[in-house]
Amino acid sequence: MILKAGMVYLRALDVEDTESFYRWGCDDEITQYSLSGYRYPQSRADVQKWLSQINDDSRTITFGIVLQETHQLIGYTGISSMSTLNRSGEFFILIGEKDLWGKGIASLVTRRITEYAFADIGLHRMTLTAFADNPAAVKAYSNAGYRQEGVLRDAGFRHGEFKDKVAMAVLSTEWSFNSVS
Template identity: 50%
Template sequence: MTLSLPEIHFRPLDGNDADIFSVWLSDPEVTRFSLSSFQFPQSKVDISQWLNTINGSKSNVSFGITLGETGALIGYAGIASISSLNRCGEYFIMIGSKEHWGRGIGSQVTKKVVEYGFETLGLHRIELTAFANNPGAIKAYENAGFQHEGVKRESGFRQGKFFDKVQMGIIVHDWLTLKES
């Protein structure tokens, strides 16, 4: 049986998305593997201000993730720390709506953002780190062509313990080879 994925769309984020982000950021299960700044409570005003600023930088691109069937915002993804000199950046994703976890959406979003990074931004390399105890994310990144490059030992602190993070990356020529196959 083949699972049909919904059509994924991207849209800009803004302060009007603060309500849904507030719900996501107050759920420890959603933020467990996310940015360190998401580990602490934030007001809707703080979230709204952050959302109003994330699209105005040359070193970061962010996309709201919506699905064709509903148009509802289910998460966000993008590339941060973009270096125009080194032509590289760091991929990130958060699927905030848990009902969409485990459906292959993360892999599809990752592929689309990587394509944007290489084709539109002209990057040479995109990298990321993932908590080693987050096999779903690691699988999504592998499905999108990211390769394991190493382990950052005990580099993430969650739930009172340190966890390893997996360093992964994809180079434009590897992506082009995948795209052609």
């Protein structure tokens, strides 16, 4: 399945994406706000194994983010912790190419995945967390329609200290289905 989103499209990941993920994983600046498991050095074989199993969990949907113009993989995104009972999921994203940070891609992809969650999967609530000291992420999520619900105190450990995370969410009943460009 391919989802279009402005200057990028979203496609399935596979083991051929190993080199990009390995390169991103070796750069602390890229991974500093990522989930804990991605913060530790991994071998190419570890990354390849992870990619070969990425679609095995029925509670997670993952896509590669690809530039339309060059077909270059620039990151990944998706929905984790999906609950059919609660009709909810948690959004995640990583833009691995630093020269594309601040270009609005994260907001665009966030909107596209959120619309997919509501319109295609039938979820009612999408959540996410962002480190409070990462204002670019909080702004991207706000621009995509997410609202801050609170602060999770000392919820992450980075750079030798505990850091707060901002909890954000959006409901299907407040979502504008014309928001994806």
